[in-house]
Amino acid sequence: MTTIASEPTGHNDSRTPPVPHAVLPAPGMTQGPRRTPGSRLGPTEDFPEDLAGLGMGDLQVLHSRITRQLDHDYLTDPAGPHVSTMDRCCELTAELDARDGA
Template sequence: MTTTASSDHTAPHQHDTRPSPPEHSAPALAAPTAAATPPTPGSRLGPAEDFPEDLAGLGMGDLQVLHSRITRQLDHDYLTDPAGPHVSTMDRCQDLRAELNARDGA
């Protein structure tokens, strides 16, 4: 016994009533250059970002936040860069430690 598949064409054709997706019209982004440095997340302070010259002029809360951001950058660098942290990040951490130690001793 052989069976043949039959298709039922008696059902009415259903049309897709969803709106068509909009055409992509976003402006093209410029290609990144080799010299471009990606932004550092707010919880870290990268070596290319601004750092205050006068740490003594900062309030204790600002100094502690800055120390936290530098420490997080050091942790990130140690974990992701085989060469270790950037020299400027290490210098900044040393400067922050010296300022915090001076305030603790005052």
């Protein structure tokens, strides 16, 4: 005869408890700019004032992160991308175009 062990339940459960999610600060609490997860660059994150001072590789990475943020915004926000993200994309495109023409 085969015995089937039942799965533990209740307070004496031997399974690993779920990991709690990070606690977000209450509204109105001051905190530094929040890092956008993954490979995107959110509208509240730092953006270089002088794109001409960046190397081509850094400029391309920045363009990629902004493009991914635009894609994310188009897919998740009915109002579309944030205005500053769109402005940043235009600045990056202009800088890349200027370097292509040089």
